Amino acid sequence: MEILNEQVPAPADVGNALIGIRGGSELDLDLRLEAVHEGILVSGTATAQIAGECGRCLDSIEYDYEADIQELFYYEESEEFEDDDDVDQYWVIGDLIDIDPVLRSAVVTALPFQPVCREDCLGLCNECGINLNEDPEHHHEILDPRWAALAQLSDNVAEDAATNKTSDKREEK
Structure with a gap:
């Protein structure tokens, strides 16, 4: 030995x-x-x-x-x-x-397939790449592209309503 x-x-x-x-x-x-x-x-x-x-x-x-x-x-x-x-x-x-x-x-064989710095690591923001561990409240307002036309229609309705209120106030005077 x-x-x-x-x-x-x-x-x-x-x-x-x-x-x-x-x-x-x-x-x-x-x-x-x-x-x-x-x-x-x-x-x-x-x-x-x-x-x-x-x-x-x-x-x-x-x-x-x-x-x-x-x-x-x-x-x-x-x-x-x-x-x-x-x-x-x-x-x-x-x-x-x-x-x-x-x-x-x-x-x-003992190495992790996906190593992490800590178990609760939040990773990086998919949109801008900021480290989410440093800013956990970070987020982006992302609209699903399938709903984009509906959101545009909603914006148009809101604009029309605002325009109608302004013209109604002018007519009242």
Whole structure:
């Protein structure tokens, strides 16, 4: 058994379009490597800084994430691996193992599909783009285009009524 406590640069492109590990940032590995009959069992944690932006308001999001890792790396000559195409197989090549795909799998599956800065984030105004978290009362008077002709007719009726009142007052004098 061997204990591995190291800080290494994080790989690039771990995440999705909105959120992921910042490439080159510090990645803390706290792993235990155990020799077992089939290969090397790697277990422990990897702590990475997650960075991205809110899917609603586009504000920055940053937090530390600790990924639990437990994976068996098979010896090349091992016959005891699962013969299933849906299961990822990891191998000991010479005396080396590549932890990168295991880390990617552990982190990417835990990342939110639509990250938010907070659960009650109001997002951006659809009309002008103002951050609604800063001005929750902000709104625009929007008329459904299907009702535009009716609104115009209502305006015409109101104008006619105002014109008639003015002419009625002139006739009374």
